[in-house]
Amino acid sequence: MPHHLVTIKDIAKILKISVSTVSRALRDTYDVNRETKEKVLAVAAELKYKPNFNATGLARGSTHNIGIILPFIANYYFSTVITGIQEVAHAKGYNIILFVTNDSPERELSIIKNLSFSSFDGLLVSICSDSAEDNHFQQLIEDEMPIVFFDRVPKNIDASKVMQDDYNGAFEAVEHLIQNNFTKIAHIAGPKGLTFTEKRLQGYLDALKKHEIPVNEKWIIFSGFSQECGEADTSRLLACEERPNAIFAVNDRKAIGAMLALKKQNIEIGKDFGVIGFTNDPVSTIISPTLTTMAEPAYDIGSISCELLIKQITKKKYFHNEDVVLTCKLISRESTMRGK
Amino acid sequence: MPHHLVTIKDIAKILKISVSTVSRALRDTYDVNRETKEKVLAVAAELKYKPNFNATGLARGSTHNIGIILPFIANYYFSTVITGIQEVAHAKGYNIILFVTNDSPERELSIIKNLSFSSFDGLLVSICSDSAEDNHFQQLIEDEMPIVFFDRVPKNIDASKVMQDDYNGAFEAVEHLIQNNFTKIAHIAGPKGLTFTEKRLQGYLDALKKHEIPVNEKWIIFSGFSQECGEADTSRLLACEERPNAIFAVNDRKAIGAMLALKKQNIEIGKDFGVIGFTNDPVSTIISPTLTTMAEPAYDIGSISCELLIKQITKKKYFHNEDVVLTCKLISRESTMRGK
DNA sequence: CGCTTATATGAGAACGTTCTCGAAGGTTTT
DNA sequence: AAAACCTTCGAGAACGTTCTCATATAAGCG
Numbered sequence A, B: 001m002p003h004h005l006v007t008i009k010d011i012a013k014i015l016k017i018s019v020s021t022v023s024r025a026l027r028d029t030y031d032v033n034r035e036t037k038e039k040v041l042a043v044a045a046e047l048k049y050k051p052n053f054n055a056t057g058l059a060r061g062s063t064h065n066i067g068i069i070l071p072f073i074a075n076y077y078f079s080t081v082i083t084g085i086q087e088v089a090h091a092k093g094y095n096i097i098l099f100v101t102n103d104s105p106e107r108e109l110s111i112i113k114n115l116s117f118s119s120f121d122g123l124l125v126s127i128c129s130d131s132a133e134d135n136h137f138q139q140l141i142e143d144e145m146p147i148v149f150f151d152r153v154p155k156n157i158d159a160s161k162v163m164q165d166d167y168n169g170a171f172e173a174v175e176h177l178i179q180n181n182f183t184k185i186a187h188i189a190g191p192k193g194l195t196f197t198e199k200r201l202q203g204y205l206d207a208l209k210k211h212e213i214p215v216n217e218k219w220i221i222f223s224g225f226s227q228e229c230g231e232a233d234t235s236r237l238l239a240c241e242e243r244p245n246a247i248f249a250v251n252d253r254k255a256i257g258a259m260l261a262l263k264k265q266n267i268e269i270g271k272d273f274g275v276i277g278f279t280n281d282p283v284s285t286i287i288s289p290t291l292t293t294m295a296e297p298a299y300d301i302g303s304i305s306c307e308l309l310i311k312q313i314t315k316k317k318y319f320h321n322e323d324v325v326l327t328c329k330l331i332s333r334e335s336t337m338r339g340k
Numbered sequence C: 001c002g003c004t005t006a007t008a009t010g011a012g013a014a015c016g017t018t019c020t021c022g023a024a025g026g027t028t029t030t
Numbered sequence D: 001a002a003a004a005c006c007t008t009c010g011a012g013a014a015c016g017t018t019c020t021c022a023t024a025t026a027a028g029c030g
Helices: A008-015 A019-026 A035-048 A053-060 A075-091 A104-115 A134-142 A164-179 A195-210 A227-238 A252-264 A298-318 B008-015 B020-026 B036-046 B053-060 B076-091 B105-113 B134-142 B166-179 B195-210 B227-240 B252-264 B300-320
Strands: A064-069 A095-100 A122-125 A147-150 A159-163 A185-189 A220-222 A246-251 A274-279 A293-294 A324-325 A327-333 B064-070 B094-102 B124-125 B147-150 B158-164 B185-189 B220-222 B246-249 B275-281 B292-295 B323-326 B329-331
Touching: A008 A035, A019 A035, A053 A298, A053 B053, A064 A075, A064 A104, A064 A298, A075 A095, A075 A159, A075 A298, A075 B094, A095 B076, A104 A134, A122 A298, A134 A147, A147 A298, A147 B195, A159 A164, A159 A298, A164 A185, A164 A195, A164 A246, A164 A293, A164 A327, A185 A195, A185 A252, A195 A220, A195 B329, A220 A227, A227 A246, A227 A252, A246 A252, A252 A274, A252 B053, A274 B275, A274 B329, A298 A324, A327 B220, B008 B020, B008 B036, B020 B036, B064 B105, B064 B300, B076 B094, B076 B300, B124 B300, B134 B147, B147 B300, B158 B166, B158 B300, B166 B185, B166 B195, B166 B246, B166 B275, B166 B292, B166 B329, B185 B195, B185 B227, B195 B220, B220 B227, B227 B246, B246 B252, B252 B275
Parallel strands: A064 A095, A064 A122, A122 A147, A147 A159, A159 A324, A185 A220, A185 A246, A246 A274, A274 A293, B064 B094, B064 B124, B124 B147, B147 B158, B158 B323, B185 B220, B185 B246, B246 B275, B275 B292
Antiparallel strands: A095 B094, A293 A327, B292 B329
């Protein structure tokens, strides 16, 4: 039994009216008789009519799709963001199409170059670490593609951006360490060049400044986001002639790496050495001691980005770029409760 | 500067040839002169021509999209599967469209009911826990929608399925416990009714049988997949008058929950009590003691499912359903190395 | 009761492709 | 030199919608 898709024509034929009327009845346009509209809807429901998005896309120049471009998907933060995006997209009748860059600028570029304009109403993007290629996004924007950046946002592009309050989050995290008597604080940072790496670094620096703690350049290390990086960075830190007694890590995975390195040297975390992370990845409650962290509103980042994008898509002409900054929340756990 | 999309017509006009020729030149069909083909490709590249997928979709009845329907995305297993899918989809020029059911049968149903047939060339699906509604998938299949199920597959549907070897994985896991002198083995299972819950249970039962260990019905608990469930199940287990001394958990998250419950009662894991999980979630190396587990080939599940689907899409007529079963691998860690 | 204005509908072009058919010209066969 | 074939291309329909325009009928107005 070959599946014959139900089209608007079938409905028209059954009711002996024209396709245009059916088309109008199916949408919420008003120049159609109440009665005929109801009839059409009834038949459509009965036949299980579903619109052909290719056809509507072709005719109206709009699809039901929004694209997401991001570095990874297999990690707590991003997969939670996607969940948030998915939720509002689904509610508003949009499909989401996923593009994963693996944090590779080449892959990012290739994705954008091959992007079929006609396939998306808009784009949600979190750029990859070394995305020097701001101008490709610039090109997209000039071509009037609605776009909102989240989390990892480019510096020099005028577009809507949604992110957490990295600066104040970092500031509070460091102050929390200080308040718990950890004053020799190192910072395991993210890769250079990423806006939020810089903002978290600045928060760290300013918190030290406020409390008149001198900055030790050797205690600031830039590297990737992985647990392994955190572990390696910490080993380097512990080899310094002047050892720190606390670490503020740019994210939880690196903080976990740090804890593993500390454990290997039998340093008692939370007592002799404080560790604080960023994100509130569920692992932070599983490791022992449990990890203090700045919780990021990942789900909200996703849902708000998506709402903003849809606003931009639908209001196109009257839309002004918006920056949304969401606050983080300190979650105090064992890794910073100083005993001494 | 309003963005004027370049179409096949533009190319035709420039070269003073017909659109049909351009269309042919752009694809790999052979009845076109080598020279003209090269000219067309050159102009297309210069103008940065990109095909309009809505138009090709309409004309050919095929899109470049494959849909993924799954319960969750924010967890190690599924996000890794998606990464695998994404990789081959991207390589073969397909986009992936994501639908998350949140493990709710209603949501699953609503997604399928609203699925626009014309938007997908095929579907990759992992059903949700209580998806009694097999017949909706059955309907899709009868309507000739290419579809392959992965991981959480329905029982009574004739379709391609890709999964890990749950039965033997469970069998080996339990044997591993026995070999390490844990013989009073409980099983924290998944929700009833899911095929892989049953297969893992059967592996557990048969391993006990082989080693002539009697089954204790009270030591088999069915519940959800979360860490909290694992913790609760374990508390119940420890309250039994006859206590087990080992747990085989249906997945790592529940195993972690179990470990947390055991720690609260100061039971020494790996020595007095063995715990083994399933999946090889990265957390299993972070918790202390580290968790022994059966590693699932999540990435391969994704990539193979996707390859199978694309094969089904392209060969439609001559395609026969395939079942692919991938082996699991025991990763032995601290939680099962008995001291006594 | 003829005139304008509203309301409701239909005819048909348009969106950007693919695809079928046939024609033109060239090459080989007989 | 006629017949048969091959290669290359163009014209135009088709895919399922939306949208513009025109038209038919009904309602309101002086």
